[in-house]
């Protein structure tokens with residue numbers, strides 16, 4: 001029998017993906033939870049009395065996050081008031097099922113749950129958006145809408161902070177993607193454990209240094225109740241390549257994930273970016289003139305996307321905004337011409 005390398009008492013039942021150590025189940029729980037606690041403490045993520053919304057999708061990461069946040073809050077007396085916050089994107093056969101899991105988590109962890117939906121916030125479900133735009137590019141809509149929906153849900157809950165289940169693999173993948181795209185402005189921001197602007201509620205990632213494989217193991221050994229199906233509309237091919245590359249690297253060198261995150265952190269302080277210059281750790285932006293959400297342009301990205309959807313030009317709204325504006329101007333001009341020309345069959349005479 002191989003003994004646990006940490007306690008030297010119990011039988012080792014697993015090999016830690018992050019370090020390769022052969023350890024017992026209880027030592028695994030202890031190191032896993034302690035590392036998250038250390039991340040929270042070292043980065044001073046919360047203060048006593050904070051109201052914190054756990055962004056809960058029902059998937060493994062956010063379910064383990066809900067479990068660990070509840071455990072650490074009790075064990076170390078953080079004094080946090082915890083909530084579960086879910087966004088219903090309106091994806092039949094996926095989110096409706098995963099939300100059932102979150103509803104059970106509400107009972108299991110005794111944390112109140114708030115659900116906000118794309119349908120109620122934007123008048124469009126993802127099912128309807130995909131019908132309009134197809135499978136390609138739908139992730140752009142979903143990502144932009146979800147980001148804002150979480151902020152809106154958090155404002156309704158009046159919380160001080162949002163935590164998400166993004167893990168070390170997610171962050172390393174994002175570093176790789178930003179390098180591959182040459183997107184230095186995003187590269188600078190993507191390793192930040194906490195993001196805050198003057199307009200939005202601070203958001204952080206307590207699993208920034210937690211390996212995905214360890215999250216899966218933790219959920220498995222603790223028999224946590226989570227939903228494990230992939231999104232049915234998720235063809236995000238570019239991230240898929242970055243993910244496959246990262247997994248290959250991890251299989252020959254497990255520290256690759258941490259190494260990439262550390263490289264991203266080192267770049268963070270080296271690159272100067274023109275927009276959103278951080279001041280005292282906070283980022284200055286304006287607000288959308290339509291919905292009031294933070295934006296460095298006249299309209300926030302969600303309003304631009306929504307306008308595209310509502311005007312029947314969803315694809316143009318995604319990419320080239322000049323082309324979109326030109327197309328929109330053309331449509332507005334021809335609509336005006338119809339209104340002014342009584343001879344046009346659909347035209348109305350100005351009253």
Ligand SMILES: Nc1ncnc2c1ncn2[C@@H]1O[C@H](COP(=O)(O)OP(=O)(O)OP(=O)(O)O)[C@@H](O)[C@H]1O
Nearest residue numbers: 055056057059060061062063085086087164165166
């Ligand atoms: N519909 C949602 N409602 C609330 N939070 C969400 C939702 N979707 C994603 N999140 C948050 O964003 C994090 C990253 O989401 P992503 O879509 O990358 O899922 P994931 O890596 O599979 O995570 P999970 O296993 O928690 O679903 C999640 O851990 C969760 O905190």
